[in-house]
Amino acid sequence: MSHAMKAVIPAAGLGTRFLPATKAMPKEMLPVVDKPAIQYVVEEATRAGIEDILIIIGRNKNNLSNHFDSVPELEQNLREKGDEERLAKVQQSNELADIHFVRQGEPKGLGHAVLRARAHVGDASFAVMLGDDLIDERDGLLAEMIAQHERRGATVIALMEVDPEAIHLYGAAAVEPTDEPDVVRVTGLVEKPASEDAPSNLAIIGRYVLTPEVFDILERTEPGKGGEIQLTDALQELAADSAGPGVYGVIFRGRRYDTGDRLDYIKAIVQLAVDREDLGPELRPWIKDFAANL
Ligand code: G1P
Numbered sequence: 001m002s003h004a005m006k007a008v009i010p011a012a013g014l015g016t017r018f019l020p021a022t023k024a025m026p027k028e029m030l031p032v033v034d035k036p037a038i039q040y041v042v043e044e045a046t047r048a049g050i051e052d053i054l055i056i057i058g059r060n061k062n063n064l065s066n067h068f069d070s071v072p073e074l075e076q077n078l079r080e081k082g083d084e085e086r087l088a089k090v091q092q093s094n095e096l097a098d099i100h101f102v103r104q105g106e107p108k109g110l111g112h113a114v115l116r117a118r119a120h121v122g123d124a125s126f127a128v129m130l131g132d133d134l135i136d137e138r139d140g141l142l143a144e145m146i147a148q149h150e151r152r153g154a155t156v157i158a159l160m161e162v163d164p165e166a167i168h169l170y171g172a173a174a175v176e177p178t179d180e181p182d183v184v185r186v187t188g189l190v191e192k193p194a195s196e197d198a199p200s201n202l203a204i205i206g207r208y209v210l211t212p213e214v215f216d217i218l219e220r221t222e223p224g225k226g227g228e229i230q231l232t233d234a235l236q237e238l239a240a241d242s243a244g245p246g247v248y249g250v251i252f253r254g255r256r257y258d259t260g261d262r263l264d265y266i267k268a269i270v271q272l273a274v275d276r277e278d279l280g281p282e283l284r285p286w287i288k289d290f291a292a293n294l
Contacts, residue, residue: 109228130206139254
């Protein structure tokens with residue numbers, strides 16, 4: 001069943017935290033080491049068996065669509081030079097998946113962006129993956145969420161324990177245990193609560209497996225936090241509906257890299273680069289030396 005599931009990647013945000021880099025480029029195209037952030041997310045989807053991906057775009061869509069397209073003159077140039085290694089890197093993103101694009105129109109929030117996927121997704125469950133959150137390829141998360149969705153017939157979100165001081169940056173979940181470790185039933189959700197109002201320190205991280213009922217709810221979801229139509233608010237309605245299958249959370253304890261703000265973005269690049277075979281051996285001693293002289 002999972003092989004037919006589609007993924008939706010919202011990439012229509014204004015990226016204001018990264019101006020001026022994002023003036024003419026979506027933030028999802030910012031390089032993390034040597035790949036745009038969104039390519040990590042597309043690769044993660046394909047590892048979970050997803051082959052059809054819809055990217056919700058805003059202005060500056062050409063950067064994104066070009067990245068997943070072929071570049072004949074560049075490929076020809078590399079071919080003539082016999083640079084097979086770089087040719088493979090260029091071609092890799094063209095061949096990853098069947099990628100589609102739809103415009104959000106106006107940036108009215110994550111819930112509004114997800115609603116734009118309705119025509120493409122149809123009456124089927126689908127994954128939503130946010131480009132600010134990168135999940136290490138050694139730590140499978142999405143496949144586990146899809147398995148939980150198939151087992152329970154319910155919406156599944158990814159949760160992670162965060163410092164209580166940081167919960168105001170996320171959607172926060174009230175949960176109760178299930179018979180499985182690190183799988184919880186979500187009893188309530190609140191978008192970016194003040195830490196004193198947060199139901200727990202379990203934060204929604206950017207992976208969701210949603211049932212199509214969410215579209216009808218999003219159609220009538222009023223703007224919430226920040227004046228935006230919030231996906232969290234629609235999911236709260238599903239969690240509160242005792243007649244439905246409910247919402248479950250998979251608690252992630254692996255490596256997540258946040259590229260959503262400048263400091264975390266720098267940390268993500270360093271963390272990923274030190275683990276790379278081509279860069280790590282030289283980077284690690286350099287960082288030690290650099291840190292010793294700070
Ligand atoms: C969005 C969601 C939030 C979630 C977060 C994860 O917020 O609205 O519930 O915790 O992504 O990254 P954003 O970071 O886009 O403001």
